[in-house]
Amino acid sequence: MTDQDGYFPESIAATYDESLADMFAADAVAPAVDLLVGLAGAGRALELGIGTGRIALPLAARGVEVHGIELSRAMADRLRDKPGGDAIGVTLGDFSTATAPGSFSLAYLVFNTIMNLTSQDAQVDCFRNVARHLAPGGTFVVEVMVPDLRKLPPGQNTVPFHVGDSRLGFDTYDLATQAMSSHHVKVTEDGQGSFWSIPFRYVWPAELDLMARLAGMRLRERWEDWGRTPFTHDSRQYVSVWEKPAG
Template identity: 40%
Template sequence: MTTTLGNALYDQKLASVYDRMYPIGHDTEQAVAFVAALTPPGGSVLELGVGTGRIAVPLAGHGFTVHGIDGSEPMLAELRARDPQGTVTTRLGDFTREGTGRTFDTVTLVLNTFFVAVTKEQQVGCLRLAREQLAPGGRFVLEAFDPAPYHHMEKPDHSMRHLDERSIMLDTLTVDRSQQLMLSTHTIIDGGAPETREHLLRYAFPFEIDLLAELSGLRLVERTEDWAGTPYTSSSLRHVSVYEADPDSPWGGCR
């Protein structure tokens, strides 16, 4: 299957270290609790860009019916290894262009995954599909970083991540402000030949996401700084935004 998100897909190498790239267990627990509180008991959840199931699998453990869509087969393989009982129903596909054909009480898009859609058209497509897959009274939850600190970068940023006792990842980040694009280069050093992967993101400021959401038939319900409910302020470095379908929107049925 082809996908417009090819630049952002995780291959086998990155999928195998993904959870070590983002060791955020405490944040995961808060995210699961946040989504669970939004969803009716025994309700249904769809995660766009479900990845390795960091959030989806625990949600299924809370008794929700959980579906996930992702464009990377290696990431879905990691999810299946984490979920041998198959409590999460998965689908390989591009969440900016195709839906599941059903509706859910809650739809989620977390950990900056919205930005892997690198054009305005892809981002609008993602939001419109999120709205179409919301059951009446449902909520769409989007988590992303606030790009303000990156938007003013004038030279590449270099950093290192410790993956385990035998491997590290070297990261280089460059920003094209004119197009709001971020290019991340990841080089894994683990004793073998160094392997480098590139990912392109198109960042958007919160008010831009709100406008795209409005054009997609969604309206903002609440925004916090994190999953713990910290108030969102001008100094917040990320946001958790909750949207609902706007029944009065002239754009909701447009494709």
């Protein structure tokens, strides 16, 4: 069940950074920031789903003016409470439709967040919304996973992604609709448990390219990761860069 903060209420925002500590480590953040700094140039950057500022804060520290769109007030509050967070503007709303002030040379959407839009129409709307925000020649960057469908034997719809003493995580897939959900189970030392589930819509590279074309953008680059490793049929994630024509 969701509230005004969607699937990221205060109960999730309060421990979000700690629960994803590996993604906040310098070796995970720095390559993304390095690439985004180069794409932003002297212009402004727009982060869709800015969250608690994992990428936005170090990007701003590199001299890029960053503005964010974020549905969750709880996550945006965490960003504002961090050093430098009050210098980053945040527009509250759905990033597929919300309008941020001004124009941007770069827009970006990282860590599978395109899949938080749970319909194809909403994902198409996101690309169109980005195109409206981008200045001519601007770029849109998306980092997203390749669905783990190879791990599904006939008759199975569930793929575990974490199995530990105190935490279990698994994804469920519906191949007919491209719907998936991530499920998280946590058990404390006193034996108390909690459960959190969030819906997604997985998406394929060629599908994203078509969404970009519908929005008037074209693919410029695609890599496996932020370090520009070539994207292959064995890649489990990818970083795509689309460009809005300069004229």
